Amino acid sequence: MLKLGSLFDGIGVFPLAAAKHGIRPLWASEIEKAPISITKRHFPYMEHVGDVTQLHGGRLPPVDILTFGSPCQNLSQIGNRDGLAGEQSGLFYEAIRIINEMRCATDGQYPQLAIWENVAGAFSSAMGADFRTVLEAFADSEIPMPDNGKWAPAGLVPDGCPEIAWRLLDSQHFQSAQSRERVFVVADYRGQRASEILFNPLPLHKILGDGEESGLPFPGDRGGGSSEAGRHHAEVRCFHTRKMRGAVQYHDPKMFLSAIGKPGAPCPTLLTGDYQVIAVHFPDAPEKDYIRKLTVTEFEMLMGLPVGWTKFGHEGQRISDSARFKALGNSIVLGCAEYIMAGAAVLLQQKEGLNGK
Structure with a gap:
C-alpha cells in the first residue's frame, strides 16, 4: 500500500483524499490543538509527529507521497506580502529540508512525490521571485523567470529529475459551490508523472463523493441559484x-x-x-x-467535507465554533485534493506494479 505523510496537516484533508484512493496516511505534523484532535478522531492509526521545525526527515517513517500546505499568511494578497521571507510562509523551507533529509536517508527512494499547496498570491509575491524560489527548491537547480515576468496559472519544468508541474485549481470546478483558487505544485522524483497527475482531463480522475446533497440554500448543482x-x-x-x-x-x-x-x-x-x-x-x-x-x-x-467533520475531537469533546471556522478557513477543498490523489494513486501503482494491471 502506498503511504502518505502530511506536513502542516490542518484538519486532515490530504489524508482523507489519500485514504479514499487506497493510500494509507502514515503520519502528520500539526501544532494547532483543535485540528490535531479532529484528525486523531478520524485517523486513530495516523501518528502525530509534532512541530516541523523539530523534525528530521531521515528519522521519519519513509512515505511515497509527502504533502504540505505551508502557511500562506505572508504570500496572500490580503496578508503583509513579506513572502517567503516572512515568519510563517518561510516555514516552506522546513518542508523542503525534511524532503531532502528523507531522500538522503533512503538513497533517493522516498518520497516519490511531493505536493505543495498554497494561495494564488504565491505567483506574484516578491514580483514573482518567491514562486521561482519554490520551483528551484524542488528542482535543486536554477529556474529562469518567464520572459514577461509573470507566472502562468499552469506550467511544467521538464527534462529534469524531479519533473515539476504546477496548476492553479479553482474549487468551484471540483464539486464545490465556493470559488477558492489555490496553486498546487507536484514534484515527481522518480519519473515524468507530475504533468500526468495535474494536466489530465478531470473525468479521467473520478472523484468519490459521499452521495449527499449539499443542503445549502445556494447553487450546489450550478443550476440557477x-x-x-x-x-x-x-x-x-x-x-x-x-x-x-x-x-x-x-x-x-x-x-x-x-x-x-x-x-x-x-x-x-x-x-x-x-x-x-x-x-x-x-x-x-x-x-x-x-x-x-x-x-x-x-x-x-x-470545503467538500462530510457534515460534522470538525465537530468533535478524538475524546468526543465538542470543538468550539471559532476553532472550527479558523481550521476550515485555513484548509483545502477536498475535491481539489482528491483530483490530485486520484491521479497520483493510479500512476504510482502502475509504476510499481502494485495493482497487477
Missing part, C-alpha cells in the same frame, strides 16, 4: 464582504452593489472567521427577505 423556502421561490446571493468594506471606505456605491453576488454564482473564498454573509431574496414575497451568516456546518459543506 435558487431553492424552495415554503411555497416561495428564493434567490440566494453571497456577499463579497472584503469588496464591500472597500466600497464603504472609498464611498463607491457602484462597487458596493457589485459586491452583492449574483444568483447562481459561487460563494467567495472562505476565510478563517464566521463573517461570510448571504442574502436570501423572495421575488414574490420580498417581505420575507433576510440576511445571515453562513454556519460552520455550511463551511464544512463548501
Whole structure:
C-alpha cells in the first residue's frame, strides 16, 4: 500500500483524499490543538509527529507521497506580502529540508512525490521571485523567470529529475459551490508523472463523493441559484464582504452593489472567521427577505467535507465554533485534493506494479 505523510496537516484533508484512493496516511505534523484532535478522531492509526521545525526527515517513517500546505499568511494578497521571507510562509523551507533529509536517508527512494499547496498570491509575491524560489527548491537547480515576468496559472519544468508541474485549481470546478483558487505544485522524483497527475482531463480522475446533497440554500448543482423556502421561490446571493468594506471606505456605491453576488454564482473564498454573509431574496414575497451568516456546518459543506467533520475531537469533546471556522478557513477543498490523489494513486501503482494491471 502506498503511504502518505502530511506536513502542516490542518484538519486532515490530504489524508482523507489519500485514504479514499487506497493510500494509507502514515503520519502528520500539526501544532494547532483543535485540528490535531479532529484528525486523531478520524485517523486513530495516523501518528502525530509534532512541530516541523523539530523534525528530521531521515528519522521519519519513509512515505511515497509527502504533502504540505505551508502557511500562506505572508504570500496572500490580503496578508503583509513579506513572502517567503516572512515568519510563517518561510516555514516552506522546513518542508523542503525534511524532503531532502528523507531522500538522503533512503538513497533517493522516498518520497516519490511531493505536493505543495498554497494561495494564488504565491505567483506574484516578491514580483514573482518567491514562486521561482519554490520551483528551484524542488528542482535543486536554477529556474529562469518567464520572459514577461509573470507566472502562468499552469506550467511544467521538464527534462529534469524531479519533473515539476504546477496548476492553479479553482474549487468551484471540483464539486464545490465556493470559488477558492489555490496553486498546487507536484514534484515527481522518480519519473515524468507530475504533468500526468495535474494536466489530465478531470473525468479521467473520478472523484468519490459521499452521495449527499449539499443542503445549502445556494447553487450546489450550478443550476440557477435558487431553492424552495415554503411555497416561495428564493434567490440566494453571497456577499463579497472584503469588496464591500472597500466600497464603504472609498464611498463607491457602484462597487458596493457589485459586491452583492449574483444568483447562481459561487460563494467567495472562505476565510478563517464566521463573517461570510448571504442574502436570501423572495421575488414574490420580498417581505420575507433576510440576511445571515453562513454556519460552520455550511463551511464544512463548501470545503467538500462530510457534515460534522470538525465537530468533535478524538475524546468526543465538542470543538468550539471559532476553532472550527479558523481550521476550515485555513484548509483545502477536498475535491481539489482528491483530483490530485486520484491521479497520483493510479500512476504510482502502475509504476510499481502494485495493482497487477
